[in-house]
Amino acid sequence: MSSSILDRPDAPSPDAPTLTLVLPDGATRTVPAGTLPRDVVASIGERLLKAAVAVSVDGEVQDLITPLRRGGAFKVLTDKSPEALAVLRHSGAHVLATAVRRVRPDAKIGFGPAIDDGFYYDFEVAAPFTPEDLMAFEAEMRKVVQEKLAFERREVSRDEAQVVFRDDPLKLERLQDLPDDEVISTYRDGDFVDLCRGPHVPDTSWLKHFKLMSTAGAYWRGDSKRQMLQRIYATAFFKKEELEAHVHRIEEAKRRDHRVLGKALDLFQFFPVAPGAAFWTPRGTTIYNTLIDFVQERQKERFLEIKTPLLFTKKLWEQSGHWGKYRENMFLVLDNETNEHDMSLKPMNCPSHHLYFTSTRHSYRQLPLRYVTFDVLHRNELSGALSGLTRVRQFAQDDCHVYLREDQIVDEVKFLMDFILGYYETFGLTATLKFATRPEQRIGSDEMWDRAESALRGALEATGKPYELKEGDGAFYGPKIDFDVHDSIGRAWQLGTIQLDYAAPERFDLTYVGADNAPHRPVVIHRAVSGSMERFIAILIEHFAGAFPVWLAPEQVTVIPIAEDYAEYAGRVAATLRESGVRVVYDAASTEDYRVRIREAATMKVPYMLVLGRREAEAGTVTVRTRGREKQEAMPLEQFVARVTDEIRSRALVPVSDADEAAAAKSAS
Known part of the structure; x- marks a missing residue:
């Protein structure tokens, strides 16, 4: 250090111990403890000092005027540094x-x-x-x-x-x-x-x-x-x-606020007598059921769907550990015989799945076994925390528990990860991964956690996918991989999860018969994809700004005759579409002017409007108004039916137009 620095009032003591700072290029600086970071930065270069916002010392950010009290990796932070x-x-x-x-x-x-x-x-x-x-x-x-x-x-x-x-x-x-x-x-x-x-x-x-x-x-x-x-x-x-x-x-x-759009699009309602529990309208129920159908379709070959009770005695929750660690979040129920709160509505499906697993003898050849449930769950959230569909008291999860051998962990994590990421891709959502380790409040020994964290981290790294570490953010029973999903305006939502659990097999005495004909402990993986269906629908409402892709839209096509003379043809068009599996809106008794009905369909963000008049009725065609596009298209009814049914079947994210079809045909030729 120069004599001018040592002579300053804020100079470190001449007797101060020395610190070794390692710069990003491997060079070192040895300075007395108490040296100001700005002096170290100045010794590297005056231009760097002008650009410096702060420094990072051994991973800890401090400003340029806080005396150095430790050595280690020394990095200068500028406005280009994330920290x-x-x-x-x-x-x-x-x-x-x-x-x-x-x-x-x-x-x-x-x-x-x-x-x-x-x-x-x-x-x-x-x-x-x-x-x-x-x-x-x-x-x-x-x-x-x-x-x-x-x-x-x-x-x-x-x-x-x-x-x-x-x-x-x-x-x-x-x-x-x-x-x-x-x-x-x-x-x-x-x-x-x-x-x-x-x-x-x-x-x-x-x-x-x-x-x-x-x-x-x-x-x-x-x-x-x-x-x-x-x-x-x-x-x-x-x-x-x-x-x-x-x-x-x-x-x-x-x-895009789902609370506003949910009301405007008539998707769900809330009433004071049922705080934190949504009433799904017919339109909202259509979306809800369509999502459930989609998940069930993807899971039918490799998963076993079961249904379990809503209410359990505290014995089950004591066995699982929830009674001691999670009771304040549970809805307790008074037992008329004991006059005590000895029962609870289930806040999650895990213990009931474990209970079901124990009811049958399993061979190692049957594993992995994947039980999935869509049952309603209840969690006692504070009233002030309730917010639309994103924070509720009653909800359902696409909840799965996998029972497997330890040697199957790597393959299972890869299978589940591909399953989850593929699901998000259907909606145009991207995801980043986070690996969460043991929290302060947890069950199980340190040895169990060492084993679980090592196994799950190894399986995650075997996928080759990048991830971020979240120290101390695991579940109370095991480490987890969280999926942060990014929507169309760049916001991140924590949705899916893969959690590795060594505690439940011990607590529930889960066993399978191994190749040696002896009992062995399985491992449990907790898996969710959407998280809660309520929250996922809220995210989709905001992701799509209420303009759902055709396959998910509650109303896919609106048929609008421009005069009563064409009502018969409009009815035939609507019937043809319904026979092809399309969700159609057509009110033959409506006396509203067709322009009003067009505005209403636009307000409700219906993907397609078919406007029908004399020309269409005589030629057997339809004039198509596609949501979000000014140009109308005229085409034979059969062509439109083929288009819309293909979009539904393929779960296309955006409607196809004649121009798109022509471009695809030209590309193919």
């Missing part, structure tokens, strides 16, 4: 708090972390923030950004911190929770000081592209018994076009 976005957003939370304090000095400050799609900050105020408040805060934030205020870090004693935050009770409460050996630090930008660990960008001018999104109530520390705070949600990006794309996605998500 840097969280640093920018956390700094954005401080800029937001700075602006709120300027505009509303009465606001008590809570905390403001970065989150997946932005950041938020909590404030305690007498009345909720208004849209006008948000506009004022955002305008003040832009002033703070223009002032290019440096983020100044200072390490303080606990007593000093209590003085600094004496007027902020939320900060003082948080201060009491910090362990005795915690390094307490504050960050200042201008007149605003916050209790914070960091990291932060060098100064406020980095926050050029941000937007305040919304405000909502939030209980202090998530405790409904504590005071209600006002939470401001916001987001920030390094590039303007990234912010604009994000805002567009938010607006598009609002337009």
